[in-house]
Each structure stands twice: as C-alpha cells, then as structure tokens.
Amino acid sequence: MIIQSTKKRNAEILRKEAEQLLGEHRENIRKQAEVMLSKSGRDLARMSSADIEKLLFELQVHQIELEMQNEELKRTHQELSASRDDFARIYNLSPVAYLSLNEQGIIRKANIAAAQLLGGSKEGLVNKKLGKFIHPSDQDKYYFYLQDLVMEKKNQILNAKLEAKNSATIHSVCQGFTLLGCTRSLCMHNNKFTYVELRGAVNKNYKNGMQICLAIQDVTEYKYAQETNACLNEKLEQKILEQTSALMERNLDLTKKVEELKHSKRQLREREIKLNAIFNASIEGIITINSSGIILSTNSAVETIFGYSEKELIGCRFNKLMSPSQSKNQGNDLKSYLQAKAPSVIGQIREVEGMHKDGSMIPLDMTLVEFSIDGANYFTGIVRDVSLRKHQEQQEKKHLEELAHVTRLCLIGEMGSGIAHEVNQPLTAIANYTQACLRFIGADKPDVDQLGEILFKIHQQALKAGQIIHRMKDFVSSRKIYRTDTDINFLVEDAVSLCATDFKQNNISLELDLARNLPNVTIDNVQIEQVLLNLIRNSIDALMGLPQKTQRQIQIQTHMKSFNQIEIKVHDNGSGINEAQKEKILTPFFTTKPTGMGMGLSISRSIIEAHEGVLYFNSEPEKGTTFYFTLPVKRKIK
Numbered sequence: 001m002i003i004q005s006t007k008k009r010n011a012e013i014l015r016k017e018a019e020q021l022l023g024e025h026r027e028n029i030r031k032q033a034e035v036m037l038s039k040s041g042r043d044l045a046r047m048s049s050a051d052i053e054k055l056l057f058e059l060q061v062h063q064i065e066l067e068m069q070n071e072e073l074k075r076t077h078q079e080l081s082a083s084r085d086d087f088a089r090i091y092n093l094s095p096v097a098y099l100s101l102n103e104q105g106i107i108r109k110a111n112i113a114a115a116q117l118l119g120g121s122k123e124g125l126v127n128k129k130l131g132k133f134i135h136p137s138d139q140d141k142y143y144f145y146l147q148d149l150v151m152e153k154k155n156q157i158l159n160a161k162l163e164a165k166n167s168a169t170i171h172s173v174c175q176g177f178t179l180l181g182c183t184r185s186l187c188m189h190n191n192k193f194t195y196v197e198l199r200g201a202v203n204k205n206y207k208n209g210m211q212i213c214l215a216i217q218d219v220t221e222y223k224y225a226q227e228t229n230a231c232l233n234e235k236l237e238q239k240i241l242e243q244t245s246a247l248m249e250r251n252l253d254l255t256k257k258v259e260e261l262k263h264s265k266r267q268l269r270e271r272e273i274k275l276n277a278i279f280n281a282s283i284e285g286i287i288t289i290n291s292s293g294i295i296l297s298t299n300s301a302v303e304t305i306f307g308y309s310e311k312e313l314i315g316c317r318f319n320k321l322m323s324p325s326q327s328k329n330q331g332n333d334l335k336s337y338l339q340a341k342a343p344s345v346i347g348q349i350r351e352v353e354g355m356h357k358d359g360s361m362i363p364l365d366m367t368l369v370e371f372s373i374d375g376a377n378y379f380t381g382i383v384r385d386v387s388l389r390k391h392q393e394q395q396e397k398k399h400l401e402e403l404a405h406v407t408r409l410c411l412i413g414e415m416g417s418g419i420a421h422e423v424n425q426p427l428t429a430i431a432n433y434t435q436a437c438l439r440f441i442g443a444d445k446p447d448v449d450q451l452g453e454i455l456f457k458i459h460q461q462a463l464k465a466g467q468i469i470h471r472m473k474d475f476v477s478s479r480k481i482y483r484t485d486t487d488i489n490f491l492v493e494d495a496v497s498l499c500a501t502d503f504k505q506n507n508i509s510l511e512l513d514l515a516r517n518l519p520n521v522t523i524d525n526v527q528i529e530q531v532l533l534n535l536i537r538n539s540i541d542a543l544m545g546l547p548q549k550t551q552r553q554i555q556i557q558t559h560m561k562s563f564n565q566i567e568i569k570v571h572d573n574g575s576g577i578n579e580a581q582k583e584k585i586l587t588p589f590f591t592t593k594p595t596g597m598g599m600g601l602s603i604s605r606s607i608i609e610a611h612e613g614v615l616y617f618n619s620e621p622e623k624g625t626t627f628y629f630t631l632p633v634k635r636k637i638k
C-alpha cells in the first residue's frame with residue numbers, strides 16, 4: 001500500500017512538473033514569436049489583403065506545427081514517466097543498495113536495500129551523512145574516496161566496513177567456522193562489522209547540482225567465505241603437513257621393515273640352503289606326503305634306501321615304499337589311518353617294514369611329523385634303514401645265546417656232583433628195589449602183589465632219574481627263545497629242586513614265600529630259570545664263605561609289585577657286596593671267584609631286559625644281598 005501510494009505521488013509530481021514545463025515552453029515560444037514579429041517590421045495596416053492572407057496561412061501552419069510538437073513532447077513525457085516508474089521499481093526491488101548523495105556526502109535518496117543495509121527507513125536515511133555509517137577505522141579512506149569521486153568524476157570502488165547490522169548472517173557464518181574449528185576466522189576476533197563494496201559514479205542532475213550515485217554491496221558473506229576458504233586451506237595445509245610427516249614416518253617404518261624383511265629373507269634363504277644341504281646329506285630318508293598319502297618330496301637318502309629316484313616317487317602313493325603286509329596294516333586310506341592313529345603314530349619311532357625297488361624288504365625305523373600349511377595337513381616321514389642294526393642285534397642275540405649256553409654248561413658243571421647225587425639216589429633205589437624183586441622171585445610162593453608194588457616204585461625211580469637227566473639235557477642244549485604262559489612259582493620251585501643237593505650239602509635253609517594266585521607271565525622258561533639258578537648259585541657261593549656255625553639262609557619271594565608287574569626276590573644273609581664291587585658286578589667278566597666267568601649277572605640282566613623287566617640289587621656288607629627282578633604280567637606283542 002505504502003509503495004503504491006508513493007508511486008501515485010511520484011506520478012502526480014511528474015505530471016505537474018511536465019505541465020509546468022509545457023506551460024513555460026509555450027510562454028517562451030509566444031515571447032519569441034512576438035519578438036520575431038516586431039523585428040520583421042511588418043505593418044498589418046499597410047499590407048495588402050493578399051499579403052495578410054498569406055501571413056495568416058503561415059501562422060496557421062506554424063500553429064499546427066506547434067501543436068504537433070506539443071503532442072510529441074507530451075508523448076515523450078509519458079514515456080519518460082513510465083521509464084521513471086520502471087526505474088523506481090527496479091531501484092527499490094534491487095538487492096543492491098543504491099544511494100544518491102550530494103557533494104558533501106549527504107544522502108538524498110536511498111532504496112529499500114540501502115535502508116536494510118544501513119538500518120532504518122529510506123526516508124529516515126535522507127539528509128543523513130553516509131560517513132556516519134562508516135566504521136571509524138575506514139573514515140579516512142571514505143573521505144578520500146568521496147573527494148576523488150567529486151574531483152575526478154570517475155567511477156571509483158571502495159571496500160569499507162559498516163557497523164554490523166546483519167548479525168544473523170554473521171552468526172550463521174560464525175557457527176560454520178566454529179564447526180570447522182577455524183582459529184583465524186573473523187568470528188574469533190569478535191568482529192561485528194558488515195563488509196561492503198562501494199561503487200560510485202558522479203553525474204550532474206537537471207538542476208546542475210552534483211549527484212553522487214553509490215551502489216553498495218554487502219560482501220560480508222563473501223569476506224567470511226574467503227576467510228573460511230583461507231581457514232580451510234590452512235587446515236588442509238596443516239593436515240597435509242601432518243599426513244606428510246605421518247607418511248614419512250610410515251615410509252621410514254616401511255623402509256626399516258623392508259630392510260628387516262630383506263634380512264629375514266636372506267636368513268631364510270641361508271637357512272633354506274643349510275636345511276637343503278642337511279636334507280640331502282641326511283642318511284635318513286625324508287619323505288613328505290599330503291593327507292591322502294601322496295608323495296610330494298623326497299631327499300637323496302630315500303633313493304639310497306629304496307632305490308627309487310625322487311622323480312619316480314613324486315605323485316605316487318606312500319604305500320609304494322611299504323611292504324605289502326605294512327600297507328595292509330595301514331590300509332589304503334592313509335588319511336583315516338593317520339587320523340585314527342595320530343596320537344600313537346605322530347612323533348613316535350616305529351619299526352616298520354619298507355620295500356626296496358627290487359622287491360626286497362627293508363627294516364626301517366620311522367618317525368612321522370605332522371604339520372599344516374594354509375589349513376592343509378602334511379606329514380613328513382623320517383625313515384632310517386636299520387638293516388645293519390637288525391643284523392647286529394641278531395648277531396648279539398646269537399652271541400648272547402651262545403654265552404648263555406656256555407654259562408649253562410658252567411652251571412651244570414658246578415651242579416654236576418649234586419645232580420649226580422640226585423640221579424644216584426633213584427639208581428640206588430632201583431638197585432635196592434631190583435634186589436628185593438629178585439629175592440621175592442626166588443621165594444617159593446612169590447607175593448605177586450608186593451612184587452608189583454616194588455616194580456611200580458622201580459618204575460617211578462627210573463622216571464625220576466630220567467626226568468633229572470632230561471631237564472639237564474634241556475637246560476644244557478643251545479636253543480632258540482621260546483615264550484610261553486607260565487606260573488612263575490612253578491619255575492621257582494623247579495630251579496630250587498635243581499639246587500636241593502647244594503642246600504643240603506652246605507647246610508643252607510631255604511625259605512620260599514610265593515604269593516598265591518599270581519597271574520601268568522609270558523616268558524622263556526629256560527632263560528628265566530637260568531636267571532633264577534644264577535642268583536641262587538651266587539647266593540650259595542656267598543653263603544659258603546660264612547663260618548660253619550652261622551645260620552645260612554636263602555629266601556625266595558614272589559609277589560605283585562604293581563598292577564602289571566611281578567617281582568621275584570632272592571635274598572641271602574651272606575657276606576654282601578662292598579661299594580667298589582657294586583658298580584662292577586653287573587658288567588661282563590667281573591668276578592671275585594677263582595673259577596668264575598663273571599658273565600652270570602650280565603646275562604641275567606640282558607634276559608630280564610629282553611623280557612621288559614628290570615634286574616637290580618641291594619647289598620650291605622656282612623648283612624647279605626638281595627637280588628630283585630620284575631616281569632610284566634601282560635607282555636605286548638610287537
């Protein structure tokens with residue numbers, strides 16, 4: 001409404017101004033015409049009627065011309081008025097602040113944008129000095145700017161500050177800064193200015209007065225944007241610097257790591273070379289297989305052991321290197337075999353039978369190692385050809401058997417007289433019984449029943465003698481190891497019966513303490529009996545040195561030592577063994593006896609160990625000696 005009424009008022013003013021101008025124009029023309037008429041010196045009274053008529057015609061033409069000019073002028077005025085209206089609209093609607101000032105910088109006219117920028121109304125600004133709105137720090141600049149405009153009348157630009165009025169814009173911009181964390185922003189300096197750009201031009205108005213036209217643009221946001229940009233750039237630079245130094249640090253780290261890696265790589269390479277050298281120089285065959293039992297690699301020793309080159313083996317099944325019976329044991333599916341047997345197979349040394357390329361069997365010691373790479377399981381078999389060891393073992397066994405045989409012969413030699421005595425007894429008995437028989441037959445009426453009884457006794461005595469001789473023969477004969485399930489107590493009684501004469505002759509009392517219901521042991525009877533005889537014989541020898549009056553005692557005990565072990569104890573109250581001898585008595589050829597061989601205890605120990613038992617002793621000089629040996633109740637069959 002206010003704008004419309006203002007427009008009407010302006011139009012009215014313009015119309016009045018135009019009419020005034022037109023009136024003034026007409027009056028001027030009239031005056032000029034009257035002057036022209038008086039100068040022409042024409043006298044209407046002396047003019048002929050033709051001249052008057054001509055003059056009248058000219059006047060009429062002139063009048064029409066004037067009227068036409070008048071119409072033209074009116075149209076021009078109307079256009080001017082419309083153009084002014086347009087200009088006024090644009091002037092007021094423009095977002096750019098426009099001001100008209102006089103030479104002294106006093107505001108003569110302002111548009112709405114200028115009023116908003118400077119604060120107050122358009123009318124309120126009129127007659128105020130623009131300098132009042134300029135910030136004190138820019139007053140000098142503004143003064144010279146105005147002077148330059150007026151003097152040089154050229155278009156000029158000035159950047160200055162106004163006291164801030166548009167704080168909403170500043171607040172929102174400053175909030176942005178705070179969010180960005182800018183420290184060098186205008187907001188941080190607590191500035192309350194509006195930054196403006198003044199573009200001025202000078203022209204003369206129609207009243208010949210000087211008019212300064214100013215277009216003022218609020219560049220605060222631009223300034224703040226510039227500041228934001230600078231801040232962002234600064235932050236960016238800072239960030240780039242930080243990142244660059246972080247990158248440089250990381251780069252250094254990486255370089256260090258690369259160096260370390262190179263070093264590790266070198267070390268790995270060296271280790272690989274060393275390992276390869278060891279791998280190929282090893283006398284043990286090293287075979288790597290996958291979980292399906294396919295051979296992936298072998299070393300040179302494998303070729304020496306099995307006769308196959310690595311080329312011939314890669315991609316083949318591991319079974320190719322095993323004897324048919326071994327392969328049958330582990331089956332075709334090595335994977336499930338290994339999975340099932342893993343705890344008992346992995347890392348253990350097992351005796352297996354391999355097969356050479358030429359079909360011959362090779363005794364092997366094999367250890368399996370399991371490892372995984374990227375989730376896949378692999379096994380490395382380390383195999384050692386133990387043919388030589390086996391051969392040596394067999395030789396040693398044979399040697400041991402021979403030695404045992406010799407020892408048995410010695411024992412028999414020592415026991416010979418006693419055994420002769422034993423055999424003599426049934427023979428004397430047989431002789432006596434035979435004489436009795438002869439006497440019975442010579443009688444008139446021989447008592448057949450009594451004769452039969454005597455003959456039966458003769459038969460028994462003959463059997464007894466035969467048994468003694470048979471046992472001696474058995475014991476003396478060199479034989480192979482042969483294990484049977486045996487009640488150890490029977491064996492003890494048997495050995496004791498062989499020494500019965502010695503006990504009697506040497507006045508030795510024997511005490512047997514044999515546990516009842518002992519489980520059977522799987523042993524070679526002859527060998528274990530030989531051990532028992534050795535120990536008893538040694539005890540007899542030790543007791544023989546004691547004075548006659550002394551009570552000579554031998555105790556033999558059997559009992560369960562643990563859940564799966566039987567212990568046999570042979571104790572005598574002989575002279576005992578001194579400390580120096582203790583260390584030696586189990587070694588071969590150590591003897592303190594003039595006719596001894598020093599092999600009895602070492603052979604006994606070998607026999608017990610071959611039965612997976614232990615032989616040990618306790619002895620106190622003058623108090624006696626106890627020998628112990630154990631036997632497993634359930635022998636594992638390999």
Ligand code: ADP
Pocket residue numbers: 534538539542572574575576577581585590591592593595596597598599600601602625
């Ligand atoms: P040998 O009986 O031929 O000497 P052994 O190997 O059977 O061979 O015994 C070695 C030695 O151990 C004997 O010479 C003896 O000195 C000592 N010895 C063995 N048993 C006993 C024992 N019960 N008491 C004392 N000494 C013993």
